[in-house]
Amino acid sequence: MDQASDKRAATINDVAARAGVSRALVSIVLRGVPGASDANRAKVFQAAKDLSYRPDQRARLLGRNRSTTFGVTFGLRDETHGELVEALYRSSALADYELMLSPVAPTRHEIDATQSLLDYRCEGLILIGSSLSKGELETLADRVPVVLITRTVHSDKIDVVRTDDIAGARLAVDHLVQLGHRNIAHVHGGRVAGAADRRTGYRQAMRQAGLDAHITMIEGGRTEDDGWNAAQSVIAAGSTAVFAYNDQSAAGLIEHLRKAAVTVPGRVSVVGYDNSRLARSPAFSMTTVAQDSDLLAQRALELLSSRRGTPHTDAEQVVARPQLITRSTTTTPKTSVR
Amino acid sequence: MDQASDKRAATINDVAARAGVSRALVSIVLRGVPGASDANRAKVFQAAKDLSYRPDQRARLLGRNRSTTFGVTFGLRDETHGELVEALYRSSALADYELMLSPVAPTRHEIDATQSLLDYRCEGLILIGSSLSKGELETLADRVPVVLITRTVHSDKIDVVRTDDIAGARLAVDHLVQLGHRNIAHVHGGRVAGAADRRTGYRQAMRQAGLDAHITMIEGGRTEDDGWNAAQSVIAAGSTAVFAYNDQSAAGLIEHLRKAAVTVPGRVSVVGYDNSRLARSPAFSMTTVAQDSDLLAQRALELLSSRRGTPHTDAEQVVARPQLITRSTTTTPKTSVR
DNA sequence: CGACATCCCTAGATCGATCTAGGGTACAGC
DNA sequence: GCTGTACCCTAGATCGATCTAGGGATGTCG
Numbered sequence: 001m002d003q004a005s006d007k008r009a010a011t012i013n014d015v016a017a018r019a020g021v022s023r024a025l026v027s028i029v030l031r032g033v034p035g036a037s038d039a040n041r042a043k044v045f046q047a048a049k050d051l052s053y054r055p056d057q058r059a060r061l062l063g064r065n066r067s068t069t070f071g072v073t074f075g076l077r078d079e080t081h082g083e084l085v086e087a088l089y090r091s092s093a094l095a096d097y098e099l100m101l102s103p104v105a106p107t108r109h110e111i112d113a114t115q116s117l118l119d120y121r122c123e124g125l126i127l128i129g130s131s132l133s134k135g136e137l138e139t140l141a142d143r144v145p146v147v148l149i150t151r152t153v154h155s156d157k158i159d160v161v162r163t164d165d166i167a168g169a170r171l172a173v174d175h176l177v178q179l180g181h182r183n184i185a186h187v188h189g190g191r192v193a194g195a196a197d198r199r200t201g202y203r204q205a206m207r208q209a210g211l212d213a214h215i216t217m218i219e220g221g222r223t224e225d226d227g228w229n230a231a232q233s234v235i236a237a238g239s240t241a242v243f244a245y246n247d248q249s250a251a252g253l254i255e256h257l258r259k260a261a262v263t264v265p266g267r268v269s270v271v272g273y274d275n276s277r278l279a280r281s282p283a284f285s286m287t288t289v290a291q292d293s294d295l296l297a298q299r300a301l302e303l304l305s306s307r308r309g310t311p312h313t314d315a316e317q318v319v320a321r322p323q324l325i326t327r328s329t330t331t332t333p334k335t336s337v338r
Numbered sequence: 339m340d341q342a343s344d345k346r347a348a349t350i351n352d353v354a355a356r357a358g359v360s361r362a363l364v365s366i367v368l369r370g371v372p373g374a375s376d377a378n379r380a381k382v383f384q385a386a387k388d389l390s391y392r393p394d395q396r397a398r399l400l401g402r403n404r405s406t407t408f409g410v411t412f413g414l415r416d417e418t419h420g421e422l423v424e425a426l427y428r429s430s431a432l433a434d435y436e437l438m439l440s441p442v443a444p445t446r447h448e449i450d451a452t453q454s455l456l457d458y459r460c461e462g463l464i465l466i467g468s469s470l471s472k473g474e475l476e477t478l479a480d481r482v483p484v485v486l487i488t489r490t491v492h493s494d495k496i497d498v499v500r501t502d503d504i505a506g507a508r509l510a511v512d513h514l515v516q517l518g519h520r521n522i523a524h525v526h527g528g529r530v531a532g533a534a535d536r537r538t539g540y541r542q543a544m545r546q547a548g549l550d551a552h553i554t555m556i557e558g559g560r561t562e563d564d565g566w567n568a569a570q571s572v573i574a575a576g577s578t579a580v581f582a583y584n585d586q587s588a589a590g591l592i593e594h595l596r597k598a599a600v601t602v603p604g605r606v607s608v609v610g611y612d613n614s615r616l617a618r619s620p621a622f623s624m625t626t627v628a629q630d631s632d633l634l635a636q637r638a639l640e641l642l643s644s645r646r647g648t649p650h651t652d653a654e655q656v657v658a659r660p661q662l663i664t665r666s667t668t669t670t671p672k673t674s675v676r
Numbered sequence: 677c678g679a680c681a682t683c684c685c686t687a688g689a690t691c692g693a694t695c696t697a698g699g700g701t702a703c704a705g706c
Numbered sequence: 707g708c709t710g711t712a713c714c715c716t717a718g719a720t721c722g723a724t725c726t727a728g729g730g731a732t733g734t735c736g
């Protein structure tokens with residue numbers, strides 16, 4: 001009989017009929033707003049339970065334009081994005097927000113991903129590591145509040161929540177300097193979100209340590225492959241330490257160095273970035289710079305919800321402090337160079 | 339003026355007014371169904387373009403219960419799930435399906451993930467690597483068509499699309515056998531989806547090669563950590579080759595072996611599973627067994643769309659052929675054991 | 677006892693689309 | 707000229723919720 005009866009799921013009308021009250025009262029009770037007697041409250045709850053009623057989100061969202069649904073774009077291939085998404089779900093469960101996910105992939109452009117979220121009339125957009133242009137971002141921001149995580153942009157329409165990547169890079173380099181390294185190279189991230197700041201931080205720290213002459217920029221990227229490909233240049237440069245754009249590229253780099261019989265950290269120390277699963281895993285146990293995903297997620301949600309309904313006040317930049325996590329891919333240099 | 343006017347997005351009424359036709363005609367034109375003159379078609383398209391109109395998905399879905407929206411659950415931490423999701427988006431773009439994503443994570447149980455999809459009244463569910471019980475799956479299947487990818491279950495209510503993991507495991511083992519290995523261990527996946535079949539395939543292949551006596555099961559799992567932790571047992575067992583549950587655990591294993599000065603593939607050959615980014619990357623360049631994500635995705639979508647409206651016919655099991663990809667973590671055994 | 681506030685509840689409009697049913701034209705065939 | 711038949715178009719119901727406005731009760735106070 002189950003198969004026959006549940007052709008359609010129970011609606012609010014079914015619940016109202018069973019409880020012997022009006023549709024509106026059911027809505028009142030189930031939303032938990034005042035305006036119903038205890039007796040009726042109980043009846044409605046019971047009826048809803050009996051019918052295992054769950055409100056239809058499509059209708060609920062359509063009903064009143066305060067949807068409390070935020071759209072999130074993220075890169076399917078990017079591990080750290082996954083961790084941020086997790087953090088967003090954690091935070092949104094505490095508050096009363098619904099999230100809607102829209103992935104970005106080589107075959108799915110970010111602009112399509114955001115469009116799909118707008119089609120559902122999300123009340124706000126969280127873009128993780130966006131690579132949209134400033135113009136595209138502002139067009140979006142004209143329609144709906146937008147918060148960037150992990151990426152920054154100079155615009156008074158767009159809030160940004162990010163880690164201080166300059167400081168993060170400096171933490172990494174300072175750590176290496178304190179260990180005694182001088183030939184410290186940076187395998188950078190190219191045009192990826194955050195890469196510019198990490199380059200800047202690297203340069204600053206090197207200069208402050210009086211190591212201007214040792215500044216060595218090596219072409220890299222986001223992926224293991226990019227790190228792998230950078231290894232030859234690292235060896236050629238005679239570096240005793242490397243600060244990599246992120247953990248993934250650091251991992252590829254380490255693999256290649258070890259394969260070339262350049263031990264890590266024996267001959268070369270490596271610092272990653274993100275404290276991703278890879279860095280935490282005993283397989284790498286990588287010294288790295290951690291971003292506080294939970295904080296970033298929470299602040300992003302707070303910003304969005306504070307924007308709802310309000311007209312453009314000035315955009316905010318929330319900047320979180322990074323943290324160095326020392327593990328076993330860094331040590332003192334074996335042979336003092338120069 | 340932009341900021342002022344677009345407080346609300348354009349609706350179908352706005353388009354109708356601007357084109358000087360009825361709401362219904364706009365709907366007809368924009369859905370591309372017959373029943374409008376060329377003249378009006380042009381007018382509607384123009385009006386829609388002028389207003390940069392995009393239909394409201396909430397309303398569209400609510401309108402008629404043929405929603406063509408399929409829900410997808412996937413593990414945020416699982417790389418291969420990401421690749422399947424990508425493949426699903428690729429396939430669904432060709433056909434006319436919308437996908438709605440719902441992630442599973444340590445803090446977000448799969449049952450919540452599916453519930454959220456049902457709240458949007460998705461017309462079908464695609465569960466990637468589900469770990470729900472048969473009972474839970476069947477409860478879902480009573481409400482809406484369900485297709486499992488990567489995981490299997492014996493039920494006439496639930497379609498399954500998967501790779502033949504038994505055959506995949508056999509490919510891996512046969513490859514090692516042909517290279518001359520005899521002490522071939524299996525670092526298995528525990529209770530993870532597909533793990534049982536891979537164990538079975540391993541055992542079958544070993545027996546057929548007359549290697550019953552060398553069957554060695556080593557506790558593993560899905561992650562790099564699991565592979566890392568298995569390394570000691572592999573060494574202790576004196577294996578010259580390992581077939582791992584997946585690429586991630588293979589990667590952890592390889593790391594640990596190399597760290598222990600057990601060269602790969604010099605002393606130990608390793609075969610992974612999934613042909614994930616990790617396996618493809620030059621950092622590992624791993625021999626592995628590939629699943630055809632695009633085929634799986636396409637078949638899953640086809641199954642779901644064929645189920646729409648139709649009552650339960652018998653569930654289907656689509657089984658795809660795996661493919662061995664030989665790279666550089668396998669070679670002939672250096673020292674013939676025994 | 678009438679005025680007024682409070683509390684509980686419901687009818688009906690509304691959100692923005694789709695779909696059904698039926699109303700006009702225009703043209704062909706008898 | 708009448709009927710039939712395409713073809714094009716629209717009014718209005720519908721989906722399932724929320725929200726507004728207002729209608730009884732009941733109680734309080736002068």
